[in-house]
Amino acid sequence: PLVHKAYKSGNLLRDTIYKVCQNTLQQCLHEHYEDCPWREQALYCLDSRNQMLCGYYAFNEFEAPRAALELIAQGQRADGLMRLCSPASGFDAPIPAFSCAYLIEMDEYIRYSGDTTLAETYYDRLEKVIAAFMARMQPEGIIENFYGAGQWCFYEWSYTMEGTIGETQRRLEAPLNAFFSLALGSMASICDALGKSDRAEEYRAIRRKLNEAVGRIFYNPETKMFESFDIICRGEYAVLTQALCVLCGAGEGLDLSVILPILASNGKDRQGLATVVPNTLSMNSFRFDALLAIDRETYGPVILDEIDRDYLYMLRCGATTFWETIIGADDFADAGSLCHGWSSLPVYYYEILDPNGN
Numbered sequence: 001p002l003v004h005k006a007y008k009s010g011n012l013l014r015d016t017i018y019k020v021c022q023n024t025l026q027q028c029l030h031e032h033y034e035d036c037p038w039r040e041q042a043l044y045c046l047d048s049r050n051q052m053l054c055g056y057y058a059f060n061e062f063e064a065p066r067a068a069l070e071l072i073a074q075g076q077r078a079d080g081l082m083r084l085c086s087p088a089s090g091f092d093a094p095i096p097a098f099s100c101a102y103l104i105e106m107d108e109y110i111r112y113s114g115d116t117t118l119a120e121t122y123y124d125r126l127e128k129v130i131a132a133f134m135a136r137m138q139p140e141g142i143i144e145n146f147y148g149a150g151q152w153c154f155y156e157w158s159y160t161m162e163g164t165i166g167e168t169q170r171r172l173e174a175p176l177n178a179f180f181s182l183a184l185g186s187m188a189s190i191c192d193a194l195g196k197s198d199r200a201e202e203y204r205a206i207r208r209k210l211n212e213a214v215g216r217i218f219y220n221p222e223t224k225m226f227e228s229f230d231i232i233c234r235g236e237y238a239v240l241t242q243a244l245c246v247l248c249g250a251g252e253g254l255d256l257s258v259i260l261p262i263l264a265s266n267g268k269d270r271q272g273l274a275t276v277v278p279n280t281l282s283m284n285s286f287r288f289d290a291l292l293a294i295d296r297e298t299y300g301p302v303i304l305d306e307i308d309r310d311y312l313y314m315l316r317c318g319a320t321t322f323w324e325t326i327i328g329a330d331d332f333a334d335a336g337s338l339c340h341g342w343s344s345l346p347v348y349y350y351e352i353l354d355p356n357g358n
Helices: 012-027 045-058 063-074 096-113 117-121 123-134 174-193 197-218 239-248 259-265 281-316 328-334 346-353
Strands: 236-238 275-277
Touching: 012 045, 012 281, 012 346, 045 063, 045 096, 045 281, 045 346, 063 096, 063 117, 096 117, 096 123, 096 174, 117 123, 123 174, 174 197, 174 239, 197 239, 236 239, 239 259, 239 275, 239 281, 259 281, 281 346
Parallel strands: 236 275
Antiparallel strands: none
16 A cells, blocks of 8 residues: 655646656556556566655655565576566566666665665675676776677667667677766665775775776767767767766766756757757656756756656646656557656656745
8 A cells, every 4th residue: 555645836737747656656566666567567677766766755665665676686697687677587688777777776775764674685686786897897997888698788768779689799888887887876875874884985986987987988079978889879979878977977077068958958959969869758867867966956947847848748648647758659669658657757856856836
């Protein structure tokens, strides 16, 4: 049973969006969090991270997040990565970036619940995730992609970011390194919570070196944007890549004058660039958080306006739960989900930016 928080901001649109987000979250929670109640009905690390973060506010409950985190940990693969879905048998093409999201959601679980016992129980498995990435660390301080091992180098459902299952080409990928940087930050915070301060500092040191390498290797001083890859898709800029690189700290000391308008408009303000790929609903959290980290006062209203606009569009289309992508049912060759837990992010941003309808 879930207790739905009565969010009353005084703004009818936002109050309605909040309620529909709560319904979306509830429809995607059965034995565990699941991406959607129609298609996979599966537990993913990235999907569940969004669901847990919103659920802390929408329901003020911690039992479901703990159960999901435990289930994911118990299904860890021998190579250290988390399975594509948990539980799973047969087909399994893990998404390396989603294993990073597992550390992020574990860190957030501790922050919101105050419960460190789960991280204590599975600490060795958390370190095993880090080790899987460190095994691919190159001398220049960057990690190479997970090629030739059956993994799915996926980031989101957008051009250049979809990846392939069983990639055979070795390359360097900015989104993967940025995700790992965020995971290192979360792991350091987990270590702090567990009283492992020495290990926390070790992870922060690795992260600083990694961020410097990401900026050096992927930032293009001519376009003032981060390339997503070292040898493919050059000059095709993904908004998600910019968001992740700024959020993880790889943009520190660099000129972000081109990137920030692109993040604020989700690629609509292309700044003269030929190809700028917007991010999807599921990844708005990284873009929004990057903007808030730079200037909360300036970008907070921009974020709220975008949420109001996009989610009003879905409501006007008759939505009673929110969609996998803004395209709706027509996406993925008519397989788009119209109820997807990861799209409930307005709950979180309304709570932190507009708790009283200001």
